[in-house]
Amino acid sequence: MINSSKDQNSNPSTSSKQMLIGLHLGNGYGSQPGAWRMPGVDPESYTSFDARARQAQAAERGKFQFIFLPDGPGAVMSDIATESPNFNLDVMMTLAAVARATEYIGLVATGSTTFNEPFNLAKQFKALDIMSHGRAGWNAVTSSGNDVAANYGRKIPSSEDRYGRAHEVIQLIQALWGSWGKDAWVHNQHTGQFAKESQILPIYFQGKYVGSRGPLYIPPSEQGQPIIFHAGGSPNAHELAGRFANAVIGSAFTIEDARAQRHAFREAAKRYGRDPDEIKYIPGLMTTIAKDRRTALDRRILLTQHTFGQRVSYLQQMLSIPLDAALLDQPLSKQQLADARPSRYDPRSSHALKIAKEGWSLKDILAHGVIDYHPVIVGPGIEAADHMQEWFEAGAADGFWISPDVNADGIDAFADEVVPILQQRGLFHKDYEGKTLREHLGAPDQYGIDPRV
Amino acid sequence: MINSSKDQNSNPSTSSKQMLIGLHLGNGYGSQPGAWRMPGVDPESYTSFDARARQAQAAERGKFQFIFLPDGPGAVMSDIATESPNFNLDVMMTLAAVARATEYIGLVATGSTTFNEPFNLAKQFKALDIMSHGRAGWNAVTSSGNDVAANYGRKIPSSEDRYGRAHEVIQLIQALWGSWGKDAWVHNQHTGQFAKESQILPIYFQGKYVGSRGPLYIPPSEQGQPIIFHAGGSPNAHELAGRFANAVIGSAFTIEDARAQRHAFREAAKRYGRDPDEIKYIPGLMTTIAKDRRTALDRRILLTQHTFGQRVSYLQQMLSIPLDAALLDQPLSKQQLADARPSRYDPRSSHALKIAKEGWSLKDILAHGVIDYHPVIVGPGIEAADHMQEWFEAGAADGFWISPDVNADGIDAFADEVVPILQQRGLFHKDYEGKTLREHLGAPDQYGIDPRV
Numbered sequence: 001m002i003n004s005s006k007d008q009n010s011n012p013s014t015s016s017k018q019m020l021i022g023l024h025l026g027n028g029y030g031s032q033p034g035a036w037r038m039p040g041v042d043p044e045s046y047t048s049f050d051a052r053a054r055q056a057q058a059a060e061r062g063k064f065q066f067i068f069l070p071d072g073p074g075a076v077m078s079d080i081a082t083e084s085p086n087f088n089l090d091v092m093m094t095l096a097a098v099a100r101a102t103e104y105i106g107l108v109a110t111g112s113t114t115f116n117e118p119f120n121l122a123k124q125f126k127a128l129d130i131m132s133h134g135r136a137g138w139n140a141v142t143s144s145g146n147d148v149a150a151n152y153g154r155k156i157p158s159s160e161d162r163y164g165r166a167h168e169v170i171q172l173i174q175a176l177w178g179s180w181g182k183d184a185w186v187h188n189q190h191t192g193q194f195a196k197e198s199q200i201l202p203i204y205f206q207g208k209y210v211g212s213r214g215p216l217y218i219p220p221s222e223q224g225q226p227i228i229f230h231a232g233g234s235p236n237a238h239e240l241a242g243r244f245a246n247a248v249i250g251s252a253f254t255i256e257d258a259r260a261q262r263h264a265f266r267e268a269a270k271r272y273g274r275d276p277d278e279i280k281y282i283p284g285l286m287t288t289i290a291k292d293r294r295t296a297l298d299r300r301i302l303l304t305q306h307t308f309g310q311r312v313s314y315l316q317q318m319l320s321i322p323l324d325a326a327l328l329d330q331p332l333s334k335q336q337l338a339d340a341r342p343s344r345y346d347p348r349s350s351h352a353l354k355i356a357k358e359g360w361s362l363k364d365i366l367a368h369g370v371i372d373y374h375p376v377i378v379g380p381g382i383e384a385a386d387h388m389q390e391w392f393e394a395g396a397a398d399g400f401w402i403s404p405d406v407n408a409d410g411i412d413a414f415a416d417e418v419v420p421i422l423q424q425r426g427l428f429h430k431d432y433e434g435k436t437l438r439e440h441l442g443a444p445d446q447y448g449i450d451p452r453v
Numbered sequence: 454m455i456n457s458s459k460d461q462n463s464n465p466s467t468s469s470k471q472m473l474i475g476l477h478l479g480n481g482y483g484s485q486p487g488a489w490r491m492p493g494v495d496p497e498s499y500t501s502f503d504a505r506a507r508q509a510q511a512a513e514r515g516k517f518q519f520i521f522l523p524d525g526p527g528a529v530m531s532d533i534a535t536e537s538p539n540f541n542l543d544v545m546m547t548l549a550a551v552a553r554a555t556e557y558i559g560l561v562a563t564g565s566t567t568f569n570e571p572f573n574l575a576k577q578f579k580a581l582d583i584m585s586h587g588r589a590g591w592n593a594v595t596s597s598g599n600d601v602a603a604n605y606g607r608k609i610p611s612s613e614d615r616y617g618r619a620h621e622v623i624q625l626i627q628a629l630w631g632s633w634g635k636d637a638w639v640h641n642q643h644t645g646q647f648a649k650e651s652q653i654l655p656i657y658f659q660g661k662y663v664g665s666r667g668p669l670y671i672p673p674s675e676q677g678q679p680i681i682f683h684a685g686g687s688p689n690a691h692e693l694a695g696r697f698a699n700a701v702i703g704s705a706f707t708i709e710d711a712r713a714q715r716h717a718f719r720e721a722a723k724r725y726g727r728d729p730d731e732i733k734y735i736p737g738l739m740t741t742i743a744k745d746r747r748t749a750l751d752r753r754i755l756l757t758q759h760t761f762g763q764r765v766s767y768l769q770q771m772l773s774i775p776l777d778a779a780l781l782d783q784p785l786s787k788q789q790l791a792d793a794r795p796s797r798y799d800p801r802s803s804h805a806l807k808i809a810k811e812g813w814s815l816k817d818i819l820a821h822g823v824i825d826y827h828p829v830i831v832g833p834g835i836e837a838a839d840h841m842q843e844w845f846e847a848g849a850a851d852g853f854w855i856s857p858d859v860n861a862d863g864i865d866a867f868a869d870e871v872v873p874i875l876q877q878r879g880l881f882h883k884d885y886e887g888k889t890l891r892e893h894l895g896a897p898d899q900y901g902i903d904p905r906v
Contacts, residue, residue: 036640036647043640047672049553049584077670081650085670090580096549097584100502117568119604127543131502131550151572153664187489187496192759194489197534211606217530217538219500306645 018429019392019422020247020280020399020441022066022108023059023411025094027084028052030410031286031373031403034303036084041408046084052094053101055407062415063429065440066106066137068249068401069094070231075147082306092124099132106437108137108229113166115143115152118210121169122176125226126218134222134436138173139229139249140240142166161209163236168207170228170244175203177225178448179215195219223436224445233261241279242268246443249401250283253347253375258283258396280398280441284374285387288405289413293379300367300378303405311366318342318349318371319356328363332356351375374403381417388418389427471882472845472875473700473733473852473894475519475561476512476864478547480537481505483863484739484826484856487756489537494861499537505547506554508860515868516882518893519559519590521702521854522547523684528600535759545577552585559890561590561682566619568596568605571663574622575629578679579671587675587889591626592682592702593693595619614662616689621660623681623697628656630678631901632668648672676889677898686714694732695721699896702854703736706800706828711736711849733851733894737827738840741858742866746832753820753831756858764819771795771802771824772809781816785809801825827856834870841871842880 028045029035036043045051056067069091077085088094091109099107107128111121121138129136142162143149149156157165181199203214230241231249241248248265252258258281266276288303290296304311312325319340323332332340337357342349352370360368369376377384391397404410422428433439438446481498482488489496498504509520522544530538541547544562552560560581564574574591582589595615596602602609610618634652656667683694684702694701701718705711711734719729741756743749757764765778772793776785785793790810795802805823813821822829830837844850857863875881886892891899 037642037645041642043642046640047583076655076666080648080653080670082645082647084647087670088580089583089671090576093545093549093577093580093584096546097553100550100553115570116573117570117605120569120573123543124546127541127546130500130542131546150666152570153659153666187499189490189494189496192490192535194535194537195533200533202529206606213529213603213606217533217540218542 017427019388019397019427020065020282021062021419021428022068022106022282022399022401023055023064024284024401024403025052025055025059025067025069025098025407026088026403027086028055028088028407029084030406030408032288032300032303032405033083033307035406038303038406038408041406045407047089049094049097051407052088053098055411056098056102056105058411058415060102060105062411062419063431064105064402064415065399066108066437067098068139068229069109070139070249071110071112072143072148075145092128095128095136096131099128099135102132104135104432104435106135106137106227106440107132108139108227108437110139110141110231112143113140113169114157114162115148116169118169118172119176119212119216122173122216123218125173126177126216126221129221129223129226130218132221134224134438136221136226137229137247137437138226139231140166140170140244141231159234159236163240165209166240167243168205168209170240172203172205172207172210172212174225174228174244175205175448176212176214176216178446179203180217180219180448182220182224182447185219220447221436223438224447227437227441227443238264238268241265242270242274243272245279246441247280247282250281250397251374252283252396253351255391255394255396257347258391259394262396262398278443282399282401283391283397284403285384285400286369286372286374286376286403286405287384287410287414287418288369288376288378289381289384289410289417291380293383296378296380297364297367300369300405301363304367305363308363308366311371312362314371315352315366318346318352323362329361331359331361332365348372381413382421384414384418385421385425385427388422389425392427470880472841472850472880473518473735474515474872474881475521475559475735475852475854476509476517477737477854477856478505478508478512478520478522478551478860479541479856480539481508481541481860482537483859483861485741485753485756485858486536486760488859491756491859491861494859498860500542502547502550504860505541506551508864509551509555509558511864511868513555513558515864515872516884517558517855518852519561519890520551521592521682522562523592523702524563524565525596525601528598545581548581548589549584552581552588557588557885557888559588559590559680559893560585561592561680561890563592563594563684565596566593566622567610567615568601569622571622571625572629572665572669575626575669576671578626579630579669579674582674582676582679583671585674587677587891589674589679590682590700590890591679592684593619593623593697594684612687612689616693618662619693620696621658621662623693625656625658625660625663625665627678627681627697628658628901629665629667629669631899632656633670633672633901635673635677635900638672673900674889676891677900680890680894680896691717691721694718695723695727696725698732699891699894700733700735703734703850704827705736705849706804708844708847708849710800711844712847715849715851731896735852735854736844736850737856738837738853739822739825739827739829739856739858740837740863740867740871741822741829741831742834742837742863742870744833746836749831749833750817750820753822753858754816757820758816761816761819764824765815767824768805768819771799771805776815782814784812784814785818804828834866835874837867837871838874838878838880841875842878845880
């Protein structure tokens, strides 16, 4: 039922060796805990669709290929008293608002294959693809944790069942997306033909986990249908992404790990008979951009100092030495540095020790973001550009998804201070190649029913 | 867990005897089969969110209290070759776009209690309520038909199971909506308090059909939470609406039927200890408004003449007489009129016979809309106003949902030709009383967790 277009366009981002950049658009404040309290930040950004629209527009000004909205529907928050939730109120409603306020940037959101009716997911992502004129991407993940499952009145299924269902759900949804052929929608007012009935067909999908008859009454968008993203690093994730995904939202702390991850996804794509360049591995990067390192560190101290007590005790474990939270302004002693051993259980530990050995004070070590979800740049734009170039040229990444510390000015800082350097180095496009997400990613258009039938 | 505000505001629309008006916003073209082909209609309106936004703005100019987007996710269409689908690509994505383009009008969509994960439905409608600043309404229906169920890979459950689940789903969703108390969201940048943890609580709902732990991390909107609508006319519908709904999307061809329906819903509300004025019964009305009856009939002939062959044979059954589709321009003969007997199986038959006896030609009889889903006005604005006044004053309706023949100009025609007459007669408000749907409907704000706790 599903035929990818055979017209394999040459892949601009690979052939010209240019990277992709996505923006993490989460709770409306930014990726750092204190972001919602920072001067200049609207404290109601969490519920503000105006704020999301402005932030997406800032990324579009910076020629980012996409925004990415993660979702984890309803994990219990322990720190709601002082911190904002991590996610959007609803990722699809946010993307609908953003679609109407932007013109080029790709719109990617997480949608759980476990906790959605597939027909509904198919309908919403394809409606998004229509309203954005071909800019939708679906980050298809299985969700995990009984914490999330409890919101759906059940236990989390086994990994086998979650991934088994995920394969079926993506198949089913791509079939629904393709159930309205490329040229099926005629809408000729003169002849009175609304559509070619022969190109709008049921899918009759019935798997072990899910089924659907179809068709979905939505014509193709300017890119045919949405792009599949995936996130995760397990062998199951490699298989699912290798089979279906054009891009992977990754997470890696070192070049070596990222390179291995990228390789694993590319190998998986080959196993499914695909060109490995069709799957882009995109690890995360967190940024605090300022005119110099000191200014950036001070900004980050202002943002996160309320977390330092807790983080000092965690840093002790990473370095296997006792630390004194009362001595935040002092560098580690020679004895401490000599005793320190990076923990084998936390891949960030070696980097933390490296920073400590540079002689920074304890609070500056923490302000370097040594305990965070991704590699962190705290400094001038060129440091981010250098990091990205190094990873990109080492084959560790096809691009990056950027989590600014504070969205209100951090997106602009990245667009103004990092993007121009990457452009000057020929590592990042100077303008959008087209208006669809597939064009931005160098992926061919995808349609369902063969239009020649 | 759920406490309605005890502050029962006086009900403006009842106390001042004014009616409610909603707009049926469906496929983007209008309610008549040929609408997509009419001159001046953008043939791509089906996929145009700009068109939907303009249409909602036209209704807002006419002070309509709400737009209503029905949904029937995926019934198979037999006439896609010549007709557009009936529904929106996706009702929630459309309402998100419309919310961003309007300021006052209520936003109501159908969401199936059978074919949705309740947590997802709760999240999307409350996100809509936030983004519209308190204008969301959820038409909670059970869906019916194996045709729809097949898109979800299953058979339609029994009526008992569907309504059993519906009661639970609405309870669960209202509990999630109330899981973030009225004053829970503090977002005080100075003190660093983001929220009052004691007012954000799990719901621990576990029913026979559905369950959820919660909470939902979305604060209240300006109206607290969305309003519940229901649609249907069965005893099960009366019970569900009587328990939960503030408004009923109705369907009735005669004053007598509408009055009986309205009475049944009001009685059901009483059984649940509610003030019957809290539930508004809103039957449908279809309109072709033009400067006079002849012009309106000609417009409707242009729209629907391609269906006349089929409709003549159905009219035969309604009147129990043979009719000749070749004699469209002639009135029925005296003999035909004498032999005609309105069918007891179709409540529209008596009205069809009445029109026939007025001496209209066969095609004019059909152009009066005697075979349609609701009562039809084909004529000048005053005829619609008279119909609405008669039903309203007879206790048959608290308002009407209007399906214009062609949205592109039919909404404006209603706003310009019908609304001013109703306003002059004191039957319809001259401007919005507030900015939330609850204010438009005279329903009290609704919150969950008691803010005094």
